[in-house]
Amino acid sequence: MWLKFEQRPEPSKTMSYLSPLLAVALMFLSGLILFLVLGKSPVEGFKVFFLNPIKDSYGIAELFLKATPLMLCAVGLSVGFKANVWNIGAEGQLLIGALVGGGLALHFEGSTSPFLLPGMIVAGALGGMAWAAIPAFLRTRFNANEILTSLMLVYIAELVVSWLVHGPWKDPDGFNFPQTKLLSATATLPILLAGTRVNAALLLGIGALLVGWIFMNKSFLGYQMKVAGQAEHAGRYAGFSAKRSVWIGMLAGGAMAGIAGISEVSGPIGQITEHISPGYGFAAMIVAFVGRLTPIGIFFSSLLMALLYMGGEQAQQYLNLPSSISKVFQGMLLFFLLGSDVFINFRLRLVRRRK
Amino acid sequence: MPTETPAPPRLEIKGIRKVYPSVIANDGIDLTVMPGEIHAVLGENGAGKSTLMKVIYGVIRPDEGELRWEGQPVTIPSPGQARDLGIGMVFQHFSLFETLSVVQNVALAIPGEFDLPALSKRIEEVSTRYGLPVDPRRLVHALSVGERQRVEIIRCLLQNPRLLILDEPTSVLTPQAVRKLFETLRQLASEGVSILYISHKLDEIQELCHKATVLRNGKVTGTCTPSQETPKTMARMMIGEDLPVCHHGEPGDGGEVRLRIERLSQPTEDPFGTHLHGINLEVRAGEIVGIAGVSGNGQQELLRAISGEEPLADHQAVQMCGVPVGHFTPTRRRALGMCFVPEERLGRGAVPRLTLTENILLTAYRKGMLFSGLIKWGVAKKFAEDCIARFDVKCGGANSEAKSLSGGNLQKFIVGREIMQEPRLLVLAQPTWGVDVGASSFIRRTLLDLRNSGTAILVISEELEELFEICDRIVVIAKGTLSPSKVTSETGVEEIGIWMSGMWPDAEKPGDAPHVA
Numbered sequence: 001m002w003l004k005f006e007q008r009p010e011p012s013k014t015m016s017y018l019s020p021l022l023a024v025a026l027m028f029l030s031g032l033i034l035f036l037v038l039g040k041s042p043v044e045g046f047k048v049f050f051l052n053p054i055k056d057s058y059g060i061a062e063l064f065l066k067a068t069p070l071m072l073c074a075v076g077l078s079v080g081f082k083a084n085v086w087n088i089g090a091e092g093q094l095l096i097g098a099l100v101g102g103g104l105a106l107h108f109e110g111s112t113s114p115f116l117l118p119g120m121i122v123a124g125a126l127g128g129m130a131w132a133a134i135p136a137f138l139r140t141r142f143n144a145n146e147i148l149t150s151l152m153l154v155y156i157a158e159l160v161v162s163w164l165v166h167g168p169w170k171d172p173d174g175f176n177f178p179q180t181k182l183l184s185a186t187a188t189l190p191i192l193l194a195g196t197r198v199n200a201a202l203l204l205g206i207g208a209l210l211v212g213w214i215f216m217n218k219s220f221l222g223y224q225m226k227v228a229g230q231a232e233h234a235g236r237y238a239g240f241s242a243k244r245s246v247w248i249g250m251l252a253g254g255a256m257a258g259i260a261g262i263s264e265v266s267g268p269i270g271q272i273t274e275h276i277s278p279g280y281g282f283a284a285m286i287v288a289f290v291g292r293l294t295p296i297g298i299f300f301s302s303l304l305m306a307l308l309y310m311g312g313e314q315a316q317q318y319l320n321l322p323s324s325i326s327k328v329f330q331g332m333l334l335f336f337l338l339g340s341d342v343f344i345n346f347r348l349r350l351v352r353r354r355k
Numbered sequence: 356m357p358t359e360t361p362a363p364p365r366l367e368i369k370g371i372r373k374v375y376p377s378v379i380a381n382d383g384i385d386l387t388v389m390p391g392e393i394h395a396v397l398g399e400n401g402a403g404k405s406t407l408m409k410v411i412y413g414v415i416r417p418d419e420g421e422l423r424w425e426g427q428p429v430t431i432p433s434p435g436q437a438r439d440l441g442i443g444m445v446f447q448h449f450s451l452f453e454t455l456s457v458v459q460n461v462a463l464a465i466p467g468e469f470d471l472p473a474l475s476k477r478i479e480e481v482s483t484r485y486g487l488p489v490d491p492r493r494l495v496h497a498l499s500v501g502e503r504q505r506v507e508i509i510r511c512l513l514q515n516p517r518l519l520i521l522d523e524p525t526s527v528l529t530p531q532a533v534r535k536l537f538e539t540l541r542q543l544a545s546e547g548v549s550i551l552y553i554s555h556k557l558d559e560i561q562e563l564c565h566k567a568t569v570l571r572n573g574k575v576t577g578t579c580t581p582s583q584e585t586p587k588t589m590a591r592m593m594i595g596e597d598l599p600v601c602h603h604g605e606p607g608d609g610g611e612v613r614l615r616i617e618r619l620s621q622p623t624e625d626p627f628g629t630h631l632h633g634i635n636l637e638v639r640a641g642e643i644v645g646i647a648g649v650s651g652n653g654q655q656e657l658l659r660a661i662s663g664e665e666p667l668a669d670h671q672a673v674q675m676c677g678v679p680v681g682h683f684t685p686t687r688r689r690a691l692g693m694c695f696v697p698e699e700r701l702g703r704g705a706v707p708r709l710t711l712t713e714n715i716l717l718t719a720y721r722k723g724m725l726f727s728g729l730i731k732w733g734v735a736k737k738f739a740e741d742c743i744a745r746f747d748v749k750c751g752g753a754n755s756e757a758k759s760l761s762g763g764n765l766q767k768f769i770v771g772r773e774i775m776q777e778p779r780l781l782v783l784a785q786p787t788w789g790v791d792v793g794a795s796s797f798i799r800r801t802l803l804d805l806r807n808s809g810t811a812i813l814v815i816s817e818e819l820e821e822l823f824e825i826c827d828r829i830v831v832i833a834k835g836t837l838s839p840s841k842v843t844s845e846t847g848v849e850e851i852g853i854w855m856s857g858m859w860p861d862a863e864k865p866g867d868a869p870h871v872a
Binding site for chain 2: 009010011214218219220221223226227230231233234236237238239241
């Protein structure tokens with residue numbers, strides 16, 4: 001008797017929904033084993049990592065706060081991913097969005113105009129789109145692989161942020177810390193729930209999920225991108241422009257990442273620093289795939305990913321584990337998801353060995 | 356065949372059964388092939404012919420059943436072992452590595468020393484001897500369908516097989532080349548080689564084969580001696596009922612010109628593509644014009660120029676309904692009333708993993724399915740259901756994925772989708788390639804009806820018999836140029852066959868010979 005992978009006659013719909021759950025379960029299980037290996041009590045570890053962060057309403061508010069940039073980035077990215085446009089530079093687009101939006105606020109320092117905040121959000125989106133436009137142009141004009149160019153632009157964006165906060169934009173009264181002045185109340189997103197940090201960006205995130213859902217399921221443009229992504233020749237036959245797919249896919253990702261960036265700066269951080277994002281732009285790719293590239297799935301997977309971030313912080317404080325523990329969990333989640341996804345197209349079968 | 360032959364059968368199979376998760380492909384099949392016998396395996400698409408051949412060639416293992424090779428029970432676990440026994444196979448869906456050259460592909464199947472120059476020589480020898488010209492140094496991805504098939508046949512012949520399996524081998528050959536192939540096959544048979552000839556072309560089977568086994572729905576429905584049957588009786592065995600007859604009817608006289616191609620010359624960027632040169636063509640409302648030719652002579656390039664996938668610099672070179680459209684995108688050409696059925700169904704004419712409803716939207720969205728950029732799924736679904744009903748598409752419903760349909764049914768769906776958009780000009784490439792007899796005849800009848808209702812139809816096909824059945828006029832494409840047109844009733848397979856070699860009266864002396872099969 002032995003096990004054999006056998007192709008399914010049709011990809012299993014059930015498995016495509018079950019696979020992320022299986023991946024989460026496997027991630028929990030390996031996490032417990034990891035705690036054991038590190039000499040911590042698995043029960044204690046599990047509690048600190050996954051339960052402590054959300055044991056009170058403040059924690060749950062923090063969960064939504066951290067999930068917001070993830071869902072924004074992920075929904076934007078999945079528009080491109082569905083069309084086989086591989087924008088993996090959301091992190092850089094997020095940073096440039098934060099810079100452009102934050103720069104606007106710094107430029108109009110002291111303004112009390114009600115248009116400042118909406119202006120900053122639009123500027124953030126435009127900044128992210130501009131950064132995403134570079135790989136889109138290189139891909140459509142020179143056929144340069146957008147995976148490489150968008151990734152490399154992340155590092156350029158990080159250095160630009162670093163240069164600005166160490167140099168021209170440094171707060172003169174900031175004791176030489178590499179950060180800008182704090183944004184004024186006018187330039188800060190309103191808090192939704194008193195006593196917490198959860199702000200209006202959550203509404204933007206949920207709005208983006210709704211628009212994303214309509215775009216992907218109801219709009220002809222979304223349909224065209226799906227066709228172009230699944231069958232390039234069919235797209236060409238039907239006359240759907242492949243270049244337009246690349247542009248829309250990249251710009252949607254860039255715009256959403258840019259909004260995520262500015263909502264961090266004008267939200268929980270309140271200024272531009274070197275540490276605007278703990279890798280939200282990268283984690284959002286995992287969020288998008290765990291959420292099956294659907295807005296509803298992304299809503300839940302962004303909450304899960306936010307929990308991993310918060311659990312990592314708790315594990316540092318109470319378990320003396322390094323901060324990279326949350327990266328380990330992120331990696332395991334992606335790893336197990338890719339593994340589980342095999343079962344969408346294949347199934348295991350017991351077969352008798354032939355002589 | 357004589358029954359008291361001292362030699363045992365070359366191949367004898369008994370009770371072969373193969374079950375797939377969704378279908379029983381072979382259900383207790385028996386078949387006996389004698390040495391030197393040309394044995395036809397006849398059946399519609401999906402009857403189980405290809406599965407049976409793959410069992411014999413060791414590609415798939417049967418769940419039950421027995422194989423005997425020259426009297427000895429054998430199991431054939433792999434194609435390599437099949438070749439060791441002396442079985443060669445030419446697949447319908449080619450099994451070539453696209454990124455390798457012809458000679459490299461052949462080398463992979465030939466045991467022994469890896470000596471490419473020597474092998475190239477042998478390929479050239481075999482290809483001239485059997486009239487299958489192909490350049491051993493060319494890369495397979497740049498070859499046309501017809502040329503790829505030649506490579507497959509040559510690859511088998513190089514191994515001196517004792518049983519040769521050919522799966523629908525003639526669909527991409529000129530009539531002269533078919534005759535040449537038949538001579539080759541007869542010669543091979545007289546040398547003692549057994550041949551399994553899979554086809555649904557009844558006249559070919561009658562001309563060539565000594566015996567025939569007919570399959571339907573995975574079962575043997577009869578064996579016969581083709582020379583003692585009529586195509587009608589064999590068709591009945593194959594599809595279980597009589598074939599409907601196509602009534603051609605008289606062509607309408609001179610409607611308006613719906614498609615005009617004027618002095619179209621288009622160099623190709625593909626190093627192995629065909630340059631189009633000085634092409635002139637008119638298709639009028641109410642007529643069917645056919646373009647015959649051996650594949651690789653510029654059909655793909657011409658189709659791209661007509662469909663708009665490759666916009667042209669010369670606006671006037673292609674005109675639709677009087678409008679110069681050379682620079683138009685496919686979308687703008689469709690808006691003028693052009694519809695197009697491409698050669699590849701899965702991946703071009705339809706998106707494999709989308710449902711039929713979603714595939715309707717691919718081209719028929721103009722039929723009231725959009726509302727300010729949003730899709731009216733209800734309208735699309737209704738259209739899909741109508742198409743399924745009207746064109747007798749056998750499927751699980753409008754929510755089935757395109758790839759779950761058989762080739763013939765998917766083609767009916769695609770043809771239906773294009774026809775239901777009420778085109779003023781319909782362009783079809785290989786409309787019945789690999790489609791079973793019943794569906795082919797249905798598609799042809801539909802096209803004639805459409806012509807009678809005043810649509811201009813252009814058919815590009817490599818199956819001459821089909822063109823003669825439905826076309827009012829036929830032109831021939833060879834080496835990127837187009838012959839003058841001939842009224843179908845005033846010409847014959849013989850003349851068109853000669854033209855397919857580029858030799859029509861007043862043909863410009865081409866610099867080098869066209870791709871002639």
